[in-house]
Amino acid sequence: MAFGFGPVMIIGFLFMGIGMLVSYVLKSKFARYSELPSQRGMTGREIAEKMLSDNGIYDVRVTCVPGQLTDHYNPMDKTVNLSEAVYHGANAAAAAVSSHECGHAVQHATAYAPLNFRSKLVPLQNISGTIINMIMMVSFIGGSVLFATFPTTIVASVIISAYGVMTLFSLVTLPVEFDASRRALQWIQTSGIATNEEYEQSKDALKWAAMTYVVAALGALVTLIYFILSFAGASED
Numbered sequence: 483m484a485f486g487f488g489p490v491m492i493i494g495f496l497f498m499g500i501g502m503l504v505s506y507v508l509k510s511k512f513a514r515y516s517e518l519p520s521q522r523g524m525t526g527r528e529i530a531e532k533m534l535s536d537n538g539i540y541d542v543r544v545t546c547v548p549g550q551l552t553d554h555y556n557p558m559d560k561t562v563n564l565s566e567a568v569y570h571g572a573n574a575a576a577a578a579v580s581s582h583e584c585g586h587a588v589q590h591a592t593a594y595a596p597l598n599f600r601s602k603l604v605p606l607q608n609i610s611g612t613i614i615n616m617i618m619m620v621s622f623i624g625g626s627v628l629f630a631t632f633p634t635t636i637v638a639s640v641i642i643s644a645y646g647v648m649t650l651f652s653l654v655t656l657p658v659e660f661d662a663s664r665r666a667l668q669w670i671q672t673s674g675i676a677t678n679e680e681y682e683q684s685k686d687a688l689k690w691a692a693m694t695y696v697v698a699a700l701g702a703l704v705t706l707i708y709f710i711l712s713f714a715g716a717s718e719d
Contacts, residue, residue, distance in 0.1 A: 489708055497701030504697055508690040512551070515575040515683045516567060522675050526568040526576035533584040533669055534562070542587045544580075546570075553579050555586035557601060562587055574683035577676055581669055582688055585662030596657045607651040610644035617641060638713040642706070649706045652699040659695050663688040 524532070530544045542560045546569040547553075553564050568579045589597040617640070667685055670676050676684065 489712075493701065493705050493708060497697060497704070501694065501697045501701070504690065504693045508687075508694065509551070511687050511690050512575045512579075515578075515687055516571060516573050518573055518680075518683070520572045520574065520577065520680060521677050523572050524577070524675055525570055525572045526564050526580035527570070529577050529675055530562050530564065530580040530584050532673070532675065533581050533666075534587060536669065536673065537584075537588050537591070539587055539591050542591075544569075551579075553583050555583045555590070557586075557590045557597075560587070560590075574676065574680040575687055577670060577680065578666065578684035578687040578691075581666035581684075582662050582691070584669075585665035586658075588665055589658070589662060594658075594661065596654055596661070600651065600654045600658055603647070603651045603654065606647045610647040613640065613644045614648070617644075638709070642709050642713060645702070645706045645709055649699075649702040652695070652702040655695055656699055659692055663692060 527544050527546070534540070534542050534544070542562060544562045544564065546566055547563045549565055550567065551565060553568055555562050562580070562583045564580055564583065568576045586597070588594075617637070667681070667688065670681055670684055
């Protein structure tokens, strides 16, 4: 049977390598832009609070969380969570990250359709990830037992369905992230919180941040295509 996890491991390692390279460039960009003080002197916290206020959002809190690049927006409790370096930093990198996360808050406040759709996919995404992990674990321990116990079509259908959900989640994430960056950069440019040079630095930083999502989506899509083609080939045998 042509259906197996061997090539999936190769695909995974390939995109993991690409992802690590992109992550390295991203961290290098943020490190460089973090060393350049902003001429306006506004910290990430102040920038976030101003962007929220400028968009008429007053029910979202800005908090500080530990870690590096751990920044995120939580729609459940309406918080913009900034890492310590971003929360206290007064530079283009902090401006880029804080305004990007506020971009998600604006999406939430305006009922941005892709964000709402992605939120609904989260439970299915988590279940699909658990299913794939369980199948891979069983396959490594005794793949022949798995396919002897369950028909190939059932196993293949479950795998393809799970990867289909994961791929859909990755693809839907792209417009959500790109739109948040678009909103952030538009606001940075019109609000006067950064110079033209700092705006370009923020734009460059967000471009590389977006690339991490592109790599993840491509990896998920290639893996899904592999499983579909493998299942089709196995069915013809």
